[in-house]
Each structure stands twice: as structure tokens, then as C-alpha cells.
Amino acid sequence: MSYTPAEVSFLMDHHEEIVSLDLALTKASRLKDAEVLKEKFGDFGRAVMELVTARNSGKLPHNWLMDADSAQQATPIGVAAYRMSFLAEQGVHTVHDLTCSIGTEGYNCPFDYFGSDLDESRVRMARYNLSSSKIFRADALTTTTTADVLLADPARRAGGRRITRPGDLVPPLPEVVDKHRGKELAIKCAPGLDFSEWDGLVIVASVDGGVKEACLYTPGLGTGRNAVMIRGEKIDVLDDQETNLPEAGDIGSYLIDPDGAIVRAGLVRHYAAREGLHQIDPRIAYLTGERIPEGTSAFPFIEKVPLKRLKSVLKSYDAGSLEILVRGVEVDPDQLRKKMKLKGKKPFAVIITRIGSQGIALLCQPRVSSSEDNYAT
Structure with missing residues (x-):
């Protein structure tokens, strides 16, 4: 409230x-x-x-003013910091955040930051949080500004549901673009938004493996698709410039579930090319290879198992616990786990997916993290 x-x-x-x-x-x-x-x-x-x-919640500086909604909706500090660093690299000197809320985007901004919002209470909180007088009350669709870049974060939910169409955002993305035509824009959106028709740059960002947002930049700030993966102090940026992309092939020593930012940005094959991996099926995002990319985790592969035989195979391996991943097949992990009725002592993992037209279970050893033994520099 x-x-x-x-x-x-x-x-x-x-x-x-x-x-x-x-x-x-x-x-x-x-x-x-x-x-x-x-x-x-x-x-x-x-x-x-x-x-x-x-x-x-620990998401924001402990001395900030915030309410439950603004804290939940706030851009993670690491994502906001990367955005401002990116804009600085493009030669930007001033940003006007048209939907500033409590000021997260302005935290440690390396250049001039102006903010506005329709909610007077959030404007007051942003002024307090940023110790700034450059924040005022205004409508995102009527604000006029001379800033180099306008930043906007239209509401991504309506009636408790995520919005997936650009025209359904609040305010609608096409309307934001039209009202500020001629200006460079950076528009934050839900990562599941259909941005296939966007001509400019799209950067999908994740923090510690959780996808947080897609940000749409007008063509003057860049084109193409990027995935930005933030883990602690480390930032990994993947772009779409690689052209020698691998084809799908046989399963190797490890199965890798790429970071969600890579999947959302449509860069699975680009990531595979960079890391010496390949897909197990051209329509499925799981990757495989003989190494685990540094700073990630993977599943040591054991064998393919027909779905109808999974229970008996798990019993033969003395399986007692099971991590389940599903992609491309209609299977509920919780129901599957109950159906398996595991009574053994050993942990395993199973990836339920589709290779070609066939639904299949890929039995694996438990998830392992990269180390000097399983990644190459």
C-alpha cells in the first residue's frame, strides 16, 4: 500500500x-x-x-524511503548501474527518467539525472533517496525535456497478470514512442514482452540467474540483441555479432541450461558458439558439450530414458531425490516427482524435453558448478 x-x-x-x-x-x-x-x-x-x-527485503539501500510496491517493482541496483554505464559509453550526458518512482535509476548515476513521476508521494521519496531537487511531478506522456535520453518504465501488469503486448503497457509503448518522437529512448519492459518488431537495441538483463527486464533502446543508441548477466561483481555481456553458429548435435558429457537472459534475447546459439557448445535440438534451449562455462553450472549426463521407463530406471539407480527441469514438454515437475515414488538414497537430476518429435528424459548426475577441472580458459 x-x-x-x-x-x-x-x-x-x-x-x-x-x-x-x-x-x-x-x-x-x-x-x-x-x-x-x-x-x-x-x-x-x-x-x-x-x-x-x-x-x-534488502533489495535497496537500507536508509531509503520505499513502500512494498515500489521496493518490489524497483530495478535491481546492479541492472540500473549497468544501464547508466552503457549510456555513458554512448556519450550520454543527461537522462530524464519519466517514471522515476523512488529513484532507483538515479542511484550512483555518473551524469546528470532528472526524474519525474505522477505519484506525488514517490516524487517526495525519490527526492529524499537521491538528495536531489531535480525530481518533479509530471505525466510521462506530456513531459518536455532537453535531456539526451528519456528513460521510461511502463506498468507491466494489469489485473494481476503480466502484459506481453507492447500496446497493452501503461502507458502503451507505441504511445510513449510517439509522444517523444525524435528523442532517444530507453524503455524498460518485462522480459517476456514480444519485442520482435523493435528496430533498435534490446538488452535482456538477469541477476544471479533470474531474468529481471528487457530494455528497448531506440536505434540511435544501438541495434541488435544483447544479454547481460550480472552475478555479484561480475558482468557478462553477450551480443549477436557471432555469425559462425553451431548446429544441434549429439549429447556430450554435460547438459547446460543457459541463463534466462540468453534464452529471452534469442542468443542461445551465439552463447553456444562462444563457449564451444551446441544444442541438443534446434528448437530447444538446452546445450551440451565437454566443458562447463566458467561461473555456471551443468548436469553430468548419464543416459537417455523413455518417459515410460523413467520410474524403473530411477529405481535401478537407487534414486532418492530428484531435480527436475522441463522444457518443450507438458509435464508438471511436482506431479512427476510424486509419481516416481523415490525410495532410494542417491541424488539425481532429470531433464524432460523434446528431441525431434520425441519426448525424452535425460538422466543426469546432480548439478555441478564450473571449476578448473571442467572448464577451459
Whole structure:
């Protein structure tokens, strides 16, 4: 639940008291914590509870003002930092964030950052979080600006569901482009958005293996498709410039499930070419080869198993636990695990997928991480 402007002012004025609070913040303690805050802060207790809970997520700087929705919707700090670094490399000197919310994109921005938002409470929080006066209330579709690049993040959900069509975003992506025609744009979207018709650059970003967003850049900022994978301090960027792409082939020593950013960006074969791998089927994203790419994990391959024989094969291997991956086949992993009725002692993994027209189970040893023994530099 968002704050009123009065609640934002209260949270600012009582920053030190709030920081010094000692609350359990567990599911079991939630009612007791709320009672403590109600007694201490009166009608503002709800806002304080929302703030300390949102801060407890650890996604954003611990001293920022935020509510549950803005914290959940916020761009990860690492993704925002990469974007600003990328724009700086393109010669950008000023960015106007048309939907700035609480200011995540402006955190540690290396050049001039201006922000605007329709929500007055979020504007106040952004000013506080960034210690900036360059943030104001405005509609993303009517703002005029002289900034080098306009950044926008249209709402990606409606009625509790993810939006997959550009015209259904709020505001609609075509309308954002039309209203600011002639300006360079960077538009953040859900990674599942159909961006096949976008003429400019699309960068799909993931953090620790979880896909976070696709950002669409107008052609003046670049073209093509990139995948950006952020793991801790390391950033791996994959582009679509490779032309010598491998064909699908036989299964090798390892099976690799590429980072979701690679899959969403349509760069599976490009990644395979870079890492000396190939697909097990031209329509399926699983890769295989004789090495595990540095900084990733994979499954040592054992054998192909017809789906109808999987239960008996697992029993013969004394399987007791099972990691299940599914792609290209309608199988529910939880139901399959129950159906297997595992009673053994050894851990295994199984990839349920399709090779050609045949659904197949690929039995593997448990997931292993790359090391000097299984990747080549």
C-alpha cells in the first residue's frame, strides 16, 4: 500500500527513530510488531510498518524511503548501474527518467539525472533517496525535456497478470514512442514482452540467474540483441555479432541450461558458439558439450530414458531425490516427482524435453558448478 504525502513527511522527520527500531519482522511476530508501532507512532504506525518491512527485503539501500510496491517493482541496483554505464559509453550526458518512482535509476548515476513521476508521494521519496531537487511531478506522456535520453518504465501488469503486448503497457509503448518522437529512448519492459518488431537495441538483463527486464533502446543508441548477466561483481555481456553458429548435435558429457537472459534475447546459439557448445535440438534451449562455462553450472549426463521407463530406471539407480527441469514438454515437475515414488538414497537430476518429435528424459548426475577441472580458459 502506498503512502500519502503526509506519511512520507512523517517518515522523513522520524528517520532516526525508525532506524533504531528493534523488531523481529517475522510472520509470527507481525501482529505484535504492528501493535508496538501503533503504540509508538499512532496513526502513522502502518506507514512505519510498511517501511521497515520493505527495507527488510534488502533489495535497496537500507536508509531509503520505499513502500512494498515500489521496493518490489524497483530495478535491481546492479541492472540500473549497468544501464547508466552503457549510456555513458554512448556519450550520454543527461537522462530524464519519466517514471522515476523512488529513484532507483538515479542511484550512483555518473551524469546528470532528472526524474519525474505522477505519484506525488514517490516524487517526495525519490527526492529524499537521491538528495536531489531535480525530481518533479509530471505525466510521462506530456513531459518536455532537453535531456539526451528519456528513460521510461511502463506498468507491466494489469489485473494481476503480466502484459506481453507492447500496446497493452501503461502507458502503451507505441504511445510513449510517439509522444517523444525524435528523442532517444530507453524503455524498460518485462522480459517476456514480444519485442520482435523493435528496430533498435534490446538488452535482456538477469541477476544471479533470474531474468529481471528487457530494455528497448531506440536505434540511435544501438541495434541488435544483447544479454547481460550480472552475478555479484561480475558482468557478462553477450551480443549477436557471432555469425559462425553451431548446429544441434549429439549429447556430450554435460547438459547446460543457459541463463534466462540468453534464452529471452534469442542468443542461445551465439552463447553456444562462444563457449564451444551446441544444442541438443534446434528448437530447444538446452546445450551440451565437454566443458562447463566458467561461473555456471551443468548436469553430468548419464543416459537417455523413455518417459515410460523413467520410474524403473530411477529405481535401478537407487534414486532418492530428484531435480527436475522441463522444457518443450507438458509435464508438471511436482506431479512427476510424486509419481516416481523415490525410495532410494542417491541424488539425481532429470531433464524432460523434446528431441525431434520425441519426448525424452535425460538422466543426469546432480548439478555441478564450473571449476578448473571442467572448464577451459
